[in-house]
Amino acid sequence: MPDHETESSMKRGELARLTGCNIETIRYYEKIGMLPDPPRTSAGYRVYSRDHVTRLHFIMRARELGFAMEDIRGLLGLGDRAAPTCAEVKARTDRHLADVRTKIADLKRIEAVLAATAAKCSGAEVPECPVLDAIGS
Amino acid sequence: MPDHETESSMKRGELARLTGCNIETIRYYEKIGMLPDPPRTSAGYRVYSRDHVTRLHFIMRARELGFAMEDIRGLLGLGDRAAPTCAEVKARTDRHLADVRTKIADLKRIEAVLAATAAKCSGAEVPECPVLDAIGS
DNA sequence: TATAAGGTCTGTAGCGACCACAGGCTCAAG
DNA sequence: CTTGAGCCTGTGGTCGCTACAGACCTTATA
Structure with a gap:
């Protein structure tokens, strides 16, 4: 029985295609806490939502503008930071x-x-x- | 008995001071074949000559100009390359x-x-x- | 001559921002 | 049922350094 999928849920490959981000880079961003850990299917597959697309787009755009990861963390209010003013x-x-x-x-x-x-x-x-x-x- | 030292021979620290290069970087350049392996004292200390100073200066200047190591290798005719025209x-x-x-x-x-x-x-x-x-x- | 301080030796691990691969699962189509 | 594509994890490589740890050597001073 396949896991339930809503309209806007996708696996890693589709997120990669949709954003143009390298598929391995997505995993890397998750590992360093830039992307929230997505829920998993019963088989362990990552399931991404529209929120992940938005977040990943933000990161990619900020990277294109030359922001370092630490900056982006700050911009996103990640870690133990509050959302920035x-x-x-x-x-x-x-x-x-x-x-x-x-x-x-x-x-x-x-x-x-x-x-x-x-x-x-x-x-x-x-x-x-x-x-x-x-x-x- | 100390090893014989000519006027222009020096140890790693002095080469570093003289060129402004980080002392560890000198070892790194040697390891990747950018600097020729210097002769050693009987205790294993590296002994550098004026040629090493010249070579290191060249590398540092090329790096300042943004050349990659591979480029510099080419400029120096290192590896199995002939001296470039x-x-x-x-x-x-x-x-x-x-x-x-x-x-x-x-x-x-x-x-x-x-x-x-x-x-x-x-x-x-x-x-x-x-x-x-x-x-x- | 003893000792302390400082230089040098080696190997190894870390940085940032990824990218790529191996070996094993899972899933969907025919 | 098989095949192939996709996903999983862990690991290692990239570039150009830089920074240790722990051992060894040298030099200066007491």
């Missing part, structure tokens, strides 16, 4: 935004150096290379 | 430069989204937050 969310976002801007600045500096040194290259089949000289000095 | 170095650098530019573009998109959503925040001590809405939708 707007002020807390803003503070976290501003911190992250500052990080992102720092990373952009770092990468731009790198880009400039790479572009400048690569421009010096002859591209010839010779062992001497101005890029190697630039890095090595 | 200028053309090969240029190709590798151009590929990496393209990567860096992609990352910058990604981060800029993230920055725009974060800045736009954070701007909507009231910063009040209330649980409703436009940032959460933006991520969640």
